[in-house]
Amino acid sequence: MDLTTLLADLGSPAPAGLVDRVLASTGPADSWVLVDGPAGPLMVAFSDHGISYVLAGADDAELSQQVRARLDRGVRRVQTPPAGLVPALRTGRTRQLRFDLRGRTPFEQEVLAAALRIPRGEVRSYAWVAAAIGRPGAVRAVGSALGRNPVPVVIPCHRVVRSDGQVGDYVWGSELKRTILTAEGLDVEEVERLGAAGVVYTGSDTTHIFCVPTCRDARRTTPAHTVRFRSAAAATAAGYRPCLHCEPIPTAA
């Protein structure tokens, strides 16, 4: 039984803020800071283990409610962000960030780690993520795992789109997904348009590449935008080359 239920069972609703004060004094509590995100303010909660929860906006009551529901912990506001967070949001370099993903399944942690490798201003497909973690058939499960990402934006699940170029769904709604991608410098409409036209490199043998349609290298090395390749070998034979920004993903042994 969680604390909220316990207090409710005492016969009267808990006064506003009581649960947080009790948790902060007797139970586990994370810190949280208000920072600027790519598309508005972000509330970022963190523990000794790392960043644990992210919510868009500045409604601290909403944040404490969600952290309580999903992490069973309280939160208290602090002024000092965890090391590396602000520069990471500014530059996109998340390498030195630490995350508190306790409670996530191993599968979910693998999916989130793969999403973390997608550079800012680029996108990859759900199939790319599935191949990257060695489970090419788990495309749908990848979507579900990303949908439960406790730290959106910081772990960029918004950079995972459908293989046909459509942006797909998002924890905070597909409109916000588009807004964030646009703020990161991606031409979302062009991704959709070229994706629909088949500008996707998909390898069934040794590589699996979703070429960012707006990537300059991809454009420069691609003589036409209307050809879909079933394999990297076929693309090479036709004089196409994969985008330099898109690292090949080895298929699972």
Added chain:
DNA sequence: CTGACAGTAGGCC
């Protein structure tokens, strides 16, 4: 145990 879900590819018309 079933069904639902941020998806995809292959088979069949």
Added chain:
DNA sequence: GGCCTACTGTCAG
């Protein structure tokens, strides 16, 4: 070309 379906991991009912 378009429709149908099996497939994956997790969770709610």
